[in-house]
Amino acid sequence: xxxxxxxxxxxxxxxxxxxxxxxxxxxxxxxxxxxxxxxxxxxxxxxxxxxxxxxxxxxxxxxxxxxxxxxxxxxxxxxxxxxxxxxxxxxxxxxxxxxxxxxxxxxxxxxxxxxxxxxxxxxxxxxxxxxxxxxxxxxxxxxxxxxxxxxxxxxxxxxxxxxxxxxxxxxxxxxxxxx
Amino acid sequence: xxxxxxxxxxxxxxxxxxxxxxxxxxxxxxxxxxxxxxxxxxxxxxxxxxxxxxxxxxxxxxxxxxxxxxxxxxxxxxxxxxxxxxxxxxxxxxxxxxxxxxxxxxxxxxxxxxxxxxxxxxxxxxxxxxxxxxxxxxxxxxxxxxxxxxxxxxxxxxxxxxxxxxxxxxxxxxxxxxxxxxxxxxxxxxxxxxxxxxxxxxxxxxxxxxxxxxxxxxxxxxxxxxxxxxxxxxxxxxxxx
Ligand SMILES: Nc1ncnc2c1ncn2[C@@H]1O[C@H](COP(=O)(O)OP(=O)(O)OP(=O)(O)O)[C@@H](O)[C@H]1O
Ligand SMILES: [Mg+2]
Numbered sequence: 001x002x003x004x005x006x007x008x009x010x011x012x013x014x015x016x017x018x019x020x021x022x023x024x025x026x027x028x029x030x031x032x033x034x035x036x037x038x039x040x041x042x043x044x045x046x047x048x049x050x051x052x053x054x055x056x057x058x059x060x061x062x063x064x065x066x067x068x069x070x071x072x073x074x075x076x077x078x079x080x081x082x083x084x085x086x087x088x089x090x091x092x093x094x095x096x097x098x099x100x101x102x103x104x105x106x107x108x109x110x111x112x113x114x115x116x117x118x119x120x121x122x123x124x125x126x127x128x129x130x131x132x133x134x135x136x137x138x139x140x141x142x143x144x145x146x147x148x149x150x151x152x153x154x155x156x157x158x159x160x161x162x163x164x165x166x167x168x169x170x171x172x173x174x175x176x177x178x179x
Numbered sequence: 180x181x182x183x184x185x186x187x188x189x190x191x192x193x194x195x196x197x198x199x200x201x202x203x204x205x206x207x208x209x210x211x212x213x214x215x216x217x218x219x220x221x222x223x224x225x226x227x228x229x230x231x232x233x234x235x236x237x238x239x240x241x242x243x244x245x246x247x248x249x250x251x252x253x254x255x256x257x258x259x260x261x262x263x264x265x266x267x268x269x270x271x272x273x274x275x276x277x278x279x280x281x282x283x284x285x286x287x288x289x290x291x292x293x294x295x296x297x298x299x300x301x302x303x304x305x306x307x308x309x310x311x312x313x314x315x316x317x318x319x320x321x322x323x324x325x326x327x328x329x330x331x332x333x334x335x336x337x338x339x340x341x342x343x344x345x346x347x348x349x350x351x352x353x354x355x356x357x358x359x360x361x362x363x364x365x366x367x368x369x370x371x372x373x374x375x376x377x378x379x380x381x382x383x384x385x386x387x388x389x390x391x392x393x394x395x396x397x398x399x400x401x402x403x404x405x406x407x408x409x410x411x412x413x414x415x416x417x418x419x420x
Contacts, residue, residue, distance in 0.1 A: 080266035080325075083227055084280035084332055085256030094283065098270050 013063070020060035025118055029053040058115045065111060069104035070096060102173045109166040113159045120155075180204055181226065181336065181367075186235035188221055188391075195221045197391035199235070203336070206365040210378040210399075213388035214414055219371045222388070223338050226369065227258040240335075256284060259329030259337040263344050265321040267313040267328070273300070274309045277328045285332065292331070299327040303357050319350030323357055336367040343374060355381075375418060379403055387411045 020028065032053035037043065073096050081091040134151040181203040188196035195218045203209050211219045224230040226237060228244060228251050236243045244254045268276050277299060278292040287295070300306045303323035313321055322342055329337060339358065343351040355377050362368065362381050372378055378385060379399040387395045387402065387410075395402065395411045406412045 074264075074266075076262060076264050076266040077268065079229055080260075080262065080268070081280075082252075083229060083255050083258070083260040084328070085252045085284045086280060087252050090283060094279065095268055099268075102270065 017060045017064055020057055021064075025053075025057055028057055032056065054115065054119060057118065058111070061111055061114075062108070065104050065107050066100065069100035069107075072103050073099045105166065105170050105173065109163065112162055112166075116158050116162070117155060180240060182236075182238040183222075183226075184236045184238070186222070186225060186237065187233045188218075188225060188230060189233050195391050196225070196232070199391075199393060201386060201393060201396070203367060203369060205335075205367055208362045208366075208368045208370065208381055208383045209386060210382035210384070211369065211371045211386045211388055212373070212375070212378060212414075212418075213386075213394075217388040218391045219388055220340050223260075223340050223369060223371055226338055227255050227260055229260075252284070256332050257335045259332060259334035261322070261325050261329055261337065261339045261342050263341040265313075265318070265325045265345070267321055267325055269313055272310050272312055273305070273316075273324055276313065276324060277331045280328070281331050295331060296327070299330050300324075302330075302360070303327045304353075317350060318346045319353045322346065322350075322354045326354075326357055326361075330361075336369070337361065339368065339370040339372070341371050341373065343372065373418070375403070387414065389414065 029050065033046070033049045036049055036052065077095055077099065078091055081095040082088070086094070134147045137147040183199055183201045186196055186199040187194070197218075199218075199222060201209075211222065213219050221230055225232050232245055236245050238244070239254065239257070242249065244251075268279070271279060274293060274296050277296040278289070281287040281292040281295065282289055297306065297309070300309060303326060305320060305323055305327075308316060308320065308324070313324065316324065322345075326337075326342075342358065343354050346354065351374070355374065358368070358370070358377075359381055370378075370381070382399050384396060385399050385402040386393050387406075387408075389410050395406065395408045397407075402411070403415065406415055
């Protein structure tokens with residue numbers, strides 16, 4: 001979107017990305033939590049607002065990662081595809097995106113791991129995610145450290161699984177890099 | 180037949196092509212020479228609309244391709260292009276590089292496309308490289324694949340922009356040999372090159388460009404041995420010695 005030829009689209013997407021990157025996630029979570037029901041006059045479940053906030057946040061970062069990945073593909077690739085008669089959509093789908101995706105996979109992986117961890121923040125609006133439950137357990141059992149350790153371990157299992165999966169995909173995609 | 184009439188091209192205020200006129204007949208091999216920055220690449224790139232001309236017309240078989248209504252993709256299908264930097268698709272094997280556009284753009288059947296691809300690989304002498312990735316190939320091999328890939332669209336004309344300039348000297352001849360074969364088969368070609376020996380051998384007509392204009396055009400014999408214009412003489416004396 002930031003690469004769009006239409007000025008308004010470009011401005012809006014730049015503003016969006018800059019806003020999300022320039023403000024804390026915590027503020028964004030509150031903003032959606034408080035702002036969205038006001039704007040829409042609807043009674044939105046807490047879980048939905050939390051998910052919306054996280055999605056808005058993550059997509060700004062992911063879109064930036066994708067943009068850098070697309071721009072890192074040499075211009076000659078697109079010219080070669082176009083000169084073979086491929087239209088711009090075909091060129092993007094078949095030639096540019098596969099190469100861009102491969103370039104950004106490590107960055108995208110970090111992003112996802114960050115997202116999983118970021119999700120702990122929505123506990124502030126009372127969503128019963130892991131961190132929230134941890135606090136509850138601590139409150140009811142008077143255990144100090146243990147629930148937090150358990151909680152961290154669960155996060156670790158989630159992120160490690162993801163890391164392994166990503167390493168696997170990366171290795172598959174690297175098959176064209178070796179002599 | 181390709182006819183270029185009063186073609187102008189500017190980048191911002193910088194005029195790069197300044198009233199280009201020329202005709203390329205079917206089966207003819209045109210070689211464009213000239214100093215760096217004279218607009219050779221820009222002219223070539225205008226012929227398949229990788230650059231949009233500022234003014235003027237390019238008429239290919241009675242169709243003016245500078246007309247807004249023309250389907251650019253269809254024009255490019257008929258016009259193969261080979262780049263200095265090869266620009267093979269690194270994420271696709273050699274045979275997929277060649278067959279992708281025929282299958283996706285021309286809707287050719289996969290089997291037919293692969294048959295055609297193998298024929299073209301034989302033609303450029305690289306049949307055994309069918310399933311490898313481009314990165315495993317030498318520059319000369321990559322460029323020969325790039326030529327095969329362009330030919331797979333069965334174009335009516337081929338454009339070459341300094342096809343050997345990025346190659347180590349020992350690989351130049353293998354690529355030039357492929358282009359010479361095409362010339363023998365009667366392929367219409369426009370070639371930008373600094374290889375003067377090759378230009379003389381393969382060209383039916385040489386265009387000398389300088390400052391965005393075609394200063395002189397003639398048969399290789401005449402242009403190289405009896406250049407008429409001072410600028411041509413000057414350029415040739417620099418490049419041939
Ligand atoms: N996309 C562009 N934007 C701005 N200026 C450009 C662009 N492409 C080419 N030019 C300019 O146009 C002029 C002609 O460039 P062109 O590439 O056609 O020259 P050339 O004859 O092919 O030179 P060379 O032998 O170095 O390849 C140069 O001055 C170049 O800087
Ligand atoms: Mg050039």
